[in-house]
Amino acid sequence: MRRAGGQAAGGGGELSSAGSARTDRLPTARSWSGAPDRASAALLSVWTLPPPPGAWPKSLWLDFLRKATPEASQLSNRTFGSAPAPTVSKLEDRSDFNDEIINEPLKHSDFFNVKELFSVTSLFNARVHLGHKAGCRHRFMEPYIFGNRLGQDIIDLEQTAAHLQLALNFMAHVAYRKGIILFVSRNRQFTHLIENTARDCGEYAHTRYFKGGLFTNASLLFGPGVRLPDLIIFLHTLNNIFEPHVAVRDAAKMNIPTVGVVDTNCNPCLITYPIPGNDDSPPSVHLFCSLFQTTITRAKEKRRRVETLYRLQGLQAAKR
Amino acid sequence: MAAPCVFCGPAIASRFFLGGRVTLAQGQGIWKPAAAELQAGTRSQILRLKHLTVVKTKKNVAASRPEKYTVDFIKKQIEEFNIGKRHLANMMGEDPETFTQEDIDRAIVYLFPSGLFEKQARPSMKHPDYIFPKQSAIQWGEDGRPFHFLFYTGKQSYYSLMHEAYGKFLDAEKRQNQLQAKDLQMEKTKTKDPIVSRWLIKEELEGMLAEKLSDRDYTRFIQLVERFSTLQCGAAEEEFLRRFRRSVTIQSKKQLTERLQYDEQGRAFSTSEGKRKSAKAEVVVYEHGNGKIKVNGVDHLLYFPVTQDREQLMFPFHFLDRLGKHDVNCTVSGGGRSAQAGAIRLATARALCSFVTEDEVEWMRQAGLLTTDPRVRERKKPGQEGARRKFTWKKR
Secondary structure, eight states: OOOOHHHHHHOTTTOOOSOOSOOSSSOOTTOOOSHHHHHHHHHHTTOSSOOOTTSSOHHHHHHHHHHHSOOSOTTOOOBOSSSOOOOOOGGGGSHHHIIIIIITGGGSSSTTOGGGGOOHHHHHHTTTTEEEEGGGOOGGGGGGEEEEETTEEEEOHHHHHHHHHHHHHHHHHHHHTTOOEEEEOOOTTSHHHHHHHHHHHTOEEEOSOOOTTTTTTHHHHTOTTOBOOSEEEESOSBOTTSSBOHHHHHHHHTTOOEEEEEOTTSOOTTOSEEEEOOOSSHHHHHHHHHHHHHHHHHHHHHHHHHHHHHHHHHHHHHHO | OHHHHHHHHHHHHHHHHHHHHHHHHHHOSTTHHHHHHHHHHHHHHHHHHHHHTOOOOOOOHHHHSOSOOOHHHHHHHHHHHHHHHHHHHHHHTSOSTTOOHHHHHHHHHHHSOOOOSOGGGSOOOOOHHHHSOGGGSOOBOTTSOBSSTTGGGSOHHHHHHHHHHHHHHHHHHHHHHHHHHTTOOOOOOOOOOSSOEEEOOHHHHHHHHTSOOOHHHHHHHHHHHHHHHHSOOOHHHHHHHHTTEEEOOOOOOOOOOOOOEEOTTOOEEEEEEEEETTEEEEEEEESSOOOOEEETTEEHHHHOOSHHHHHHHHHHHHHTTOTTSOEEEEEEESSOHHHHHHHHHHHHHHHHGGGSOHHHHHHHHHHTTTSOOOOOOOOOOTTBSSSSOBOOOOOO
């Protein structure tokens, strides 16, 4: 699920957007169906054209082919248990609604203009580039590290900016399509801040003790027919004993895409959209929280405006 | 499900056995027609046996109940209950407006008399809030989005309470820092509650939040709220904290102090009774005296030759440092020598309460001087030598 860092740096031109030329294949927010879709949706954000045969591992190639055939279960929801999926409202049944509202943002590379929210200077001022000492360095974070100064690792902010833009864009698209976003962190210093951020966005937070089987055994813990999050945002990938948070692995198991701020001692492997950056300094975490909050609220506001516009257009057409 | 397996075990075994026979018959060519006949015969037999080997699974009654109770469903149930209550009141000839739950219970018992022993199996009519547990109300809307922002933690009420309390605590701390910076810090006025209060206990907190808590959660909550209360906070915060305090009525272990009576010479004395095992004692303690003790008209030295018993008599006076200051006259009956000594001790302690301050009475109570010893002789049980002693165990 994670894109190789080096390749990403090389294929800059293709790293355009979450949107591609595929129109009716990508599932709507409420119809995240089974295993292939999420992986391919994430991957298709990178690859605009199918690579030559042999360049890809067979499993991914098969996924791609499977995507080429129209899905029968477009409207299957990721609900669990015996309860049927909630009824789709009449508004969303119409295909023109689909085209205008859902698919329109996918045609642009930066529909929500997330680039303007930050800059390399602002990241630097918020001390996002400061990593841990060289001894704490994780092997897989080496591509993202610019260098080492007086024993402390410095994160490459150019790469961070690129990753951040992708992550914010993806986040905005998920919020636009009314997905459930869950903020996860286990750092007790920022628990209150993150819960406030989540509540102000209208999304959800889990900065407490993570009960085992929360995602994998959700129907038993919460009840049948519970809807799992559509995106998980990690402000801190590690838990209080410096091990990867269980939710990273569980989200990968349940095919939930993840966005995560990865520090130099974290493992970025299972995270869909890693953001290499500092997760320990207060200004850095405050900056990330404010960025996430702004993107999500912006995307939701956009959705509301587009829907009202569509409804007004519909009324006008009916009048005529 | 052991029983059905056991039941169908032999049947299945015979089925396989028959199947085996069929294949054997198939192998030999000359026997084909006979084999076919055998097959048909055995197949019908097999079919019959198949009928017999239907495994019966126990129907899970709990699971067949609707798992989620929507708000509309509960509302409808409440309406039906209220209408039913009015009908019942009319049936019983009573006023529907003032028909309480006790009246409903009585009416149901009258209309549907049941001889069942299990109280919960008898017919009853209760408000839906008591029948349908509150927790099974689904926590998410039509589109599947949960209502509470901490839904995915599992314990949303507890964590939201912690979040709220911590937020208030941070605000109070900030305000205090500001005041400190301006040197306007007021002294923390220790408002001693006239009624002593305590924090909620874990069961009370669980009831308040309608969620199960672990001991660690409860401890964390109490720690947070304790820290919060040490800060100087305004009226709103006090109100918030008061929700988690319960008043504690001081244990009224008030000893009934006897009235002082005065005899002909004007000496003050007090009388009281004491019991121990089967001994009963009645004691009169005079205020001023030498320390003489008379038991049943006889001096205590003669009545209680054993030192231990005399020490028991001495103990209340020794405890209050009034060894040679009171005269005691007592009558005792029943029990043995130790029981009589104990009874007199209890009686003298009770009598001394009227001569002594309240604090000393409390000390005496804490020392155990004012408590009747509840130990009595345990009865002998049949099949045993004594109350506890069993007969000698013989291996063979």
